[in-house]
Amino acid sequence: MTIANGTRHWRWLQVGGGVAIVLVMLLDLMGWGPLPFLERLEWQTYDTRVRATLSDEEADPSLAIIDIDERSLYEVGQWPWPRTVIAELMETLFDTYDAALLGVDIVFAEPEGQALEQYWEELVNAYPELEERSPPENGDEVLAETLTNFPVVLGYYFQAAVAENDPPPVGELPAPVEVADGGLLAVPEPERYTGNLPALQHNAMGGGFFDNPRVDDDGVFRRVPLLQRWEGELYPSLPLAMLMAMIGGPTIQPQVAEGAGMAQLEALDVGGFEIPVDNEGAALVPWYGERGHFTYISAADVLNERVDPEELAGKTLILGASAPGLMDLRSTPVGGVFPGPEVNMSLLAGMLHQRFHAQPPWVAGFEFLSLVVLGAVMVLVYPRLSAPVLLVASAGLLGITLGGNLWAWQQGLVLPVASLLVLFVAQMLWHLGLNFLRESQHKRWVAERFGQYVPPKLVDDMVASGEGVDLEGEERELTVLFSDVRGFTAFSESIPPEELTQVMNRLLTPLTEAIHAHNGTIDKYMGDAIMAFWGAPLHDSAHVEHALEGAFAMLAALNEINQTFTQEGKPSLAMGVGLNTGPMSVGNMGSSFRMAYTVMGDNVNLGSRLEGLTKAYGVSVLVSETTAQEAPQWCCRRLDKVRVKGRAAPLWVLEPVGKWAQLSDGQKAWQAAFEQAVGLYQAREFGNAEAAFNALDDPDDPPTQLYLQRIGYFTENPPPPDWDGVWTHTDK
Template sequence: MIFQRSKKNILNFCIILYIFISTTPLIEVPILNTVEMFISDVRLKMTMPEGVDNRVVIADIDEASIRELGRWPWNRAILAEFVDTMFDHYQIKVLGFDVVFSEPDDVSGFMVLEQLDSLQIDDEQYLATSEKLKQQLAYDKIFSASIKGRNIVLGMVFDQANPDEVNDLKQPITTIEATLAEKTFVAKPIGYTGNIDILHQATDSVGFFDNPNISEDGLYRKVPLFQLYQNGFHPSLALAITRKAIGDQDYYFNIQKTGQYVAIEQVQLGSLIIPVDKTGSVIVPYRGGEGSFPYISVKDIMNKRVAKDALKDRIVILGTSAPGLQDIRATPVDSALPGVEVHANIITGILDQRIPYQPSYALGVELTIIIILGLLMMVVCNYLSPIMTMLFTSTLITVYLILNLFLWQQGIVIFLASPLLLILMIFVVHMSWGFVAENNTKNTVKKLFGQYVPPGLVDEMVNKPEWITQEGQSRELTVLFADIRGFTSISERLSPQELSELLNLFLTPLTKVIYDERGTIDKYIGDCIMSFWGAPLPDSRHAEQGVAAALKMLEKVKHLQSSFSARGWPEVNIGIGLNTGMMSVGNMGSEYRMAYTVLGDAVNLGARVEGLTKQYGVALIVTEYTKQAAPNFIYRKLDRVKVKGKVEAVNIYEVVNFIDLVTDELKQEIDQFHLAYELYCQQKWDEAAVILNNLMSQPNDKSNIVLYQIYLQRIDDYKASPPVKNWDGVYSHQTK
């Protein structure tokens, strides 16, 4: 048992070590990451604030706007009008463009005028009209003029694979030494696409809206707040919009340097602290699915159908919910969320200071938790039952989930998958090990005792292996012998095949009765069954169960008579003897053959008692020791005898039946016989004979006539030849 437990502990320790190493940056286990993402998504959905946050409004390029204003991209005169309407009419706080204007707005009329000008037409009226028309058709210039000097953030895109530099790029918000830049895990794009020069010059703020940190399964869980291009930090669209919203506060980067490890742990924007991971990304603090922010159609804004209060002092992002414009993102909270809402969630998360983060000490905490949980599961479960192991494991998981959820609500992210997987793996080991060990024990018990004891008792023995032994022991047991009466004459009347069939049909149901009463089959001796109670499992009711089995065996034999008669077989009757006492029990025999059996004087007495059933004309006899140990039956005292080979006398009794099955008339008859027996022992022969003759003449029960005749014959013999002086009523039997 100790060796088995040691092997289990070694396996559990290996699991702890594996999960411990998997949690460190040394190795990456894909399945662990997958489970972590799944559980984290569940945690996020459970704790989302829900509701609509109207601090950020989506100016929606929806299908209705496209039908009314034309196919996207619109000419920039429309966008200029949109900008003017937003700031002049609605007085918004900030406007962000979730688009990039990387190419000039080439209007066909403007190009025609420039071609005509190249012909150098010398006509004052034409020149004046041409200049006026070109001013009206210079949409980029009109758009540039509308955004200049206003709180506007334009979009741009970095490229991780293509080194092309399209248009200009704003100066970085800060720079870092090249040696340090190489050591960081922040995205380092090699190219970009910016806005055309006239628009680039018109605004002081630009932010990227690409995401190089999409999860392996394609979901937007994390988004970088900055990327590192040529050693300079450039902000995301969400970060740039937030800075505009709080009044162009300064950035401050908290850079941690530990040996070769360099990471930006947080960004400070004015009084706002924004925690980031080693890639400069934030976990998107989703409020809910699509519709967490108000959407207002651009056409309604342009037509001034929207109440001013709905937009005044709001942060507005121009984006699209139209599927055709392909700005739909897969997220943990919505499989088709407009990308503009990702920016909105980050902005409100920064403003509310609810960006979840993993502190620098998180790894140490997680590794400590893994060690503590692993050791708890490994040690405690060794001393618990399967049910208690399940309860303990469930409690441990619940406590950890509550702790993790509490920390999450404080904005601290601690891994879920590693500790939970550790607990479940050790739980599976304990349960499987218990199952395998139980199975092995069961197989061993079946192998050792299956031929002796019933299946139900085998199951109990499996649950109490400490009680099981095949070594010789001395115990108080009850032994039973059952023998077919007149078997020799029966065997002479049947063929060998019929005799074998009769024995099988006879012994099988009787064996089942013994098994039902939790008895152990010792052996079959020809037509005799030997069984005992109280081993291999200790049983304080061994005598009662033995007597009950004997009565049920007699009843079973009666039921068998009809089937035997139908086959033309002779009637079969049995005699049963039981004794209770100290016996040696265990595996006995030689190195060639062993048997689990009982030995001793008490066993021999049981065999002798069975032999007396023929002489007293009764089917079931027990000794006084069995009677004392099984008081819940009605007994008839038969005699006090010395059996062959024994010096000490013993009282023997017929078991009449269970107490509640014996009629009052039969009880009176038994009392009369007991009175006759007392008179017989007092050598009051005539008085005893009167009672016996009276019992013989009663028509109710003729089953004990042989018994009455025995005592009447003895009385006649003793009257002719009186017993010795101080005779105590003991009768000595000289045969088995």
Template sequence: MRQHIVRIAIGLLVVLAFLGHVARFYQIGFITQLDNIMYDYRLRLTMPGTVDERIVILDIDEKSLAVPELGRWPWGRDKISALINKLFDKYGVVIIGFDVVWAERDESSGLKVLDQLMKNQLRSVPQFGAALENLRPQLDHDAMFAKTIAGRPVVLGYYFNSDPDARESGALPPPVLPAGVFAGRNIGFSSWNGYGGNLPELQAAAVAGGHFNPLVDFDGVSRRVPMLIEYKGKYYEPLSLAIVRLLMGLEEAGRTNNSTVKLPAIAPYLAETKSKGYGGLERIDVGPLQIPVDEHVAALIPFRGERNSFRYVSLADVYFDRVPVDTLQGRIAIVGATAPGLFDLRSTPVGSVYPGVEIHANLVAGMLDHNRGAIKQKPPYMIGAEVVLLIIIGVALTLLLPLLSPLRATLVSLVVLVLVSGFNVMIWSGANMVLPLASSVLMIAALFALNMSYGYFIESRSKRQFTELFGQYVPPELVDKMAEDPEKYSMEGRSEELTVLFSDIRGFTTISEGLDPKQLSAFINEYLTSMSLVIRNNRGTLDKYIGDAIMAFWGAPVMDPEHPRQGVLSALLMQEEMYRLSEAFVARGWPPIKIGVGLNTGVMSVGDMGSKLRRAYTVMGDAVNLGSRLEGITKQYGVGIICGQRTRELVTDVIWRELDRVRVKGKDEPIAIFEPLGFDNQVSKEKIEETKLWNQALRAYRAQDWDQADMLLLNLQRMSGGAYLYETYAERVAHYRKDPPGPDWDGVWKFETK
């Protein structure tokens, strides 16, 4: 794990960066934007897409603006009053909500001019004053409008302004909650600096009023509407909530046969009621209606679909009685503008040009469908849930990815990404909650990219250094395996049971004298290359070249339980390669070659050894020295390979021929030495029979039965065509006949030279 500390530390910093964004310590714009895009996409995928017949939008469209007899917008209040009477009396609408502000007085009747005349020029004409007072109710369109809406289920709209220099104009409706209700609580109400309300007498006559201020996110898109706006310590509701509360009051009055309509009270539900430690509101309760809100006390707009998810009726058609009664009867009517010149078009998740009036209609429909979870929940404690999710995912991936290969890291990252996305969809659909997804997705992608890039740029460099270090000794496939976990293959010295090989060209001095320098270079290069490939192809580690001699070993730096067998296999293949090279050399006019190979298995020291000026990854120890001695005595027995006793014990699928028991130079303990003839399925029956006969001769020799030994050796020489090994033993028998070794002889041959 230690080699991954830097990567883990950087990964944890990445996780902390995302946590800071999620916990609102700062905002990273592109993450917020991606969250908005993902939210919009999920919303569009899950919208009902049907037209809601409960709500009708009375459209101030271009047709309504083009009727000469109605005049330009805003129409005279007398016409609006007539329209309201018609909507209630003829068409039977339930409620009228105005997405319009009646901020200025209606002077279209000329009453203001007549009042000026009464005060000035016609002041002395009593008949004029009396006539004017008789006509005033007909000419005061604002008073007429106020009288028309008084006592009727009409909700007026108004707006708040967040501009720094915003002013107050008109009148606000009574607040829905008293001042100080949230005293001492840190609730993130949106900030406003002024408002534009209706004429005081109009607002006073209306049963309710509501703002039509959607919150605009930094990308210019409206996704939420504040359910409560705080202004100078008082709290105000939106147009949609005022309409629904009025509808609930009408229904209650109808059930109780009460002529007085009372709007049900608003009861804020604190988030800390459910989740201790979290401020803010979780929802707004109005009787059985529960409206989920976020940390800014805003509700997500439950869009039913794209534009025209509600029936639109031209206001002019209603005025001129061109609309069937059943189109409007029993419905909620919201008056609003879609005409481009009135600038009530907004950017929303479902359309970049979307009528603002339809936002109110969507919210009204969502509140009416509250028992079906039409409005998604995003309570303040979802921030905590997202923080916990990021910590779990981030820490897990930070610790896990550095340990995996690129393929496995990719698969794990994809699986986590799918699980997180699936959990998010489950929360969205099953729990009706919005859990932001962008931070999780981007964090997973960032951690994956970090590990991949770190592995590519940093670990690739380390791997190259590692390869440069071990590549000269070890086959490429073993270097790749070692590079996956460099710490496991330290250069530090250690003791291991390994197998070492020494090889040498016999008579190389004579060969080199017969070649010019260029030929000698080509000769030795081809020989060393061929033999080295045999060793490397069988998982051997090349130690060094000493002239024509080769030193190699098996079992380090990569552990190999079959190191003795790989060594024996390499020695046998080197003999085969020797014959191939000899033929090639003779064809070029060069002399043929014979090589001797010594192989020994034992405990030896392995590691990076040498001086400050030059070091090498090598092996040392008595077992190594013995391997060198065994190579040196191959020519004494006329064989190509001699192995030590431990090698013979560990390799059981080879036909062995015991050569002798010897005491090499510098050693007191005798050892048995063996020649590998080949693997079980590669040695001929004749050679096996010859080996059996040889074993009999060796037993006779060690028993000092010189006659039996001499007879068997003579037969062996005939069978093999005069093998040097048999001739050597025949000479020993002749020597011991003349000079017997004595009864204490142990059959060991002692070498006085290396």
């Protein structure tokens, strides 16, 4: 299997898994999936958004909570207080402090007067002298009389389900509200209620329930129904009942949207106040702040008239309890212990200020579409990305998604985010995991096949590149190198046979390291000779540059080896290196018994011939004209125009001296003078050529001495008229 085929296999696996993840998410959205944690995660993300965007604005000064707190219980007495005390509290609020409206987050379900009459009768029987005295006031009657004089909305509660031993409904419900087409609303229908005493409810301005059948499974108040149905009639929540009392009790107009052949409730219009609700008539509580955002006034301070009149005049109030012992504490997104009266006050404030977050029916379709679109993008794009790019892309998409969700939240829309987060995490983990496995397999595959030829760094580069590397034969432009250690036969005869293998390893290891350090691929070892090439298996646009650098690194390594050998009393070694660049066939070649990743072709043979010519010219490195042309930053002096064995066409051979930028002006001038002398020789101006070579004044330069010998020969034995200046070599 080639790497390209393996890559396609992994990509299909990634695409298939990515599609499966999207399908699971969509099935769960439609209620058929196995992901129950998604709902809880959505709750948590909702709570996070609530807490992150709590306003620091001051509370509405027209609203306040009359609090039955611990201090009130200490000063007035334990709960329940006598109804006369409740009546006194109401009279003080309205007569003394001129309050505008009072909602009562308490239910008065049991008659106080009956217990009081029985207690007085028992007391008179025990103490006959008390018969002449008047019995105590009936608290229920006092409270009922008080309610007739002031605008008070009483509270009560419904019970969603009835247990076997539960009593029948207690007390009396207020008058139902008028709702246009109310019979069509799918609001909660409880099985029992606990209302106020009939005398109290009749005399009150109205009533509203304060229970919440829509508490989420984690026990947190997030959504509260505004209407519940009892025996076909609709009854409002306490905040809604207070709003209706403030504006004259209008008919409630449901706002219904048509879509997908279904009618979906979107909002309730209450005398021009629009309240967004879900299809069951429940509204998201508009949280204004943490506990204590609204003004709390102790009931004890009201009873004892310790309150500044300006704090209560003209205000809308809710009477309720925050004392822990009275059990009117709720778990909410903004606090685990949150008084029930403040939940109702938050709802009332939201109605008055028209500040609600809405989750309209089309949100489900938006979530479905978002999963499809984002899932499609991930499925199509992620398999093509490396792990780092995939992480960056995921972070970008996630940032856009969360930013859009937060923007919608600030516009009052609650868009789902949990399913998208899970989609992101699942897709990212799936693709990252498969990327890791694919790259591990890819690296193992490359290392198994190329590890013996190429340096580990190049193996890593091949894996990281994602390039379709395989062993199939192909033609590429490469640079091939042949090296041979001169005099190694005589060298080997000077050391014991048992030491020869060790010396070979000491010699070939640093030479191989020099090739690997410059991204070369080892083709084969031939005794003390090495064949290597650049540009495969991984494409390298600078293969000529790297090959030249590798060749000089090999010479430097040999110099260090010679220093060690000299210290050990061994003779030093020399080396010839030939380089050629051109099209070559590269791939895994051999037989069914043994294969090798190698290069073949006429240009490979030419590289070998160039290495052989280094002896003739007395230089360490020779390159072809093609190689020199591909490396313009290198100074390569033209040594000779030759015809090598096996090739009819002549070619120039050149010696790379070094990089132009590293040569001194004197060296550059010497190279130019040498090239000029060679030109005179090629033009048959042997006398001028001899003078030019002698002017170089370098008796240690073998090519110069070689030309002087040739000129001497041609001076005495002039070449034929058709001489083309080409020197024919018959040796390999």
